[in-house]
Amino acid sequence: MKDIVKIEVLNNGIAHLRMQDEEHKNTFSDDFVDAVIAGLDKLENEHNPKVCILSGLPDVFSGGADKQNLMDLCDGKIHVKDLLISERIVNTPFPIIAAMEGHAVGGGLIMAVCSDMVVAARESRYGVVFMNMGFTPGIGCTELLANLVGPFIANEMMYTGKCYKGKELAEKGIQINYIVPKAEVPAKAENIALQISEKSVKSISLLKHALSAKKKQQLITARVQEDFMHRLSFGFPETRKTIEEHYGK
Amino acid sequence: MDKEQIYAVVKKYILENLEDLQDSDIDPQKSMKDYGANSLDIIEVVSCSMRELKIKIPRSELADIKTIDELADKFLANMSAEANQ
Numbered sequence: 001m002k003d004i005v006k007i008e009v010l011n012n013g014i015a016h017l018r019m020q021d022e023e024h025k026n027t028f029s030d031d032f033v034d035a036v037i038a039g040l041d042k043l044e045n046e047h048n049p050k051v052c053i054l055s056g057l058p059d060v061f062s063g064g065a066d067k068q069n070l071m072d073l074c075d076g077k078i079h080v081k082d083l084l085i086s087e088r089i090v091n092t093p094f095p096i097i098a099a100m101e102g103h104a105v106g107g108g109l110i111m112a113v114c115s116d117m118v119v120a121a122r123e124s125r126y127g128v129v130f131m132n133m134g135f136t137p138g139i140g141c142t143e144l145l146a147n148l149v150g151p152f153i154a155n156e157m158m159y160t161g162k163c164y165k166g167k168e169l170a171e172k173g174i175q176i177n178y179i180v181p182k183a184e185v186p187a188k189a190e191n192i193a194l195q196i197s198e199k200s201v202k203s204i205s206l207l208k209h210a211l212s213a214k215k216k217q218q219l220i221t222a223r224v225q226e227d228f229m230h231r232l233s234f235g236f237p238e239t240r241k242t243i244e245e246h247y248g249k
Numbered sequence: 250m251d252k253e254q255i256y257a258v259v260k261k262y263i264l265e266n267l268e269d270l271q272d273s274d275i276d277p278q279k280s281m282k283d284y285g286a287n288s289l290d291i292i293e294v295v296s297c298s299m300r301e302l303k304i305k306i307p308r309s310e311l312a313d314i315k316t317i318d319e320l321a322d323k324f325l326a327n328m329s330a331e332a333n334q
């Protein structure tokens with residue numbers, strides 16, 4: 001069986017973290033969350049890269065929430081693990097480029113939002129579907145999504161739960177760095193990484209620290225308000241039924 | 250509304266959501282997957298169609314549908330059942 005996460009570090013300081021849980025489509029199971037965090041820990045502690053490209057499977061960057069974790073929340077078990085990925089990405093000392101060839105849904109899209117640069121595919125779909133399942137957005141979404149798509153598009157994405165094609169988002173003129181044909185996503189991300197790799201690793205780290213300060217603050221705010229909303233919305237009797245329906249029994 | 254009209258609605262959203270597809274390319278006996286649709290594309294086509302047709306069918310009841318024609322049949326049956334209530 002393949003590892004959930006594969007790490008590769010090149011001599012020029014470019015790291016690549018590939019999320020490759022084909023069986024579960026990179027959804028946020030406990031194992032997945034642990035593997036991504038361990039991967040970033042390993043990069044930081046053992047390799048000190050200049051930049052990291054974060055990518056997923058060709059069809060799915062990340063599918064977001066795992067059904068079991070959502071049911072645990074319905075049962076009143078506190079589960080804040082998903083926010084750990086957001087925090088880990090924001091707290092790396094090196095910039096992260098999210099290279100999203102495939103779809104990114106819910107927490108999957110928030111991983112990109114927490115990254116420093118984002119490359120998306122015109123053909124793939126991106127959205128936050130929390131409200132489709134009856135509960136309020138989490139994982140920092142309420143604070144951070146607006147950074148990527150602007151506050152009003154973020155509102156529309158959160159309220160409607162619609163998954164937009166990359167080309168629709170491109171037409172909306174949002175902040176994603178590049179929205180290119182799917183086949184061009186890896187090369188575009190590698191090109192950005194190559195430019196960064198020419199810079200001083202110490203200055204890169206300083207800049208990352210400064211530029212991520214706002215996101216760190218946003219995550220703290222998000223944790224408070226999203227946890228509060230989750231305590232209420234996962235307790236609504238209809239939420240469990242809607243989640244069951246969404247995933248299929 | 251008859252099945253032809255329902256099919257026209259579904260086809261409109263297929264053309265809107267799938268790449269490089271012409272009206273004449275669509276064979277109702279085929280699946281959207283045959284035209285390159287992935288699961289999120291299919292959800293979008295089905296959701297938009299149901300919204301326009303003013304019907305709501307749980308996802309679990311749609312899971313076994315294989316072709317565009319079967320989808321139109323399912324919508325028609327739901328609309329007929331609603332009308333008879």
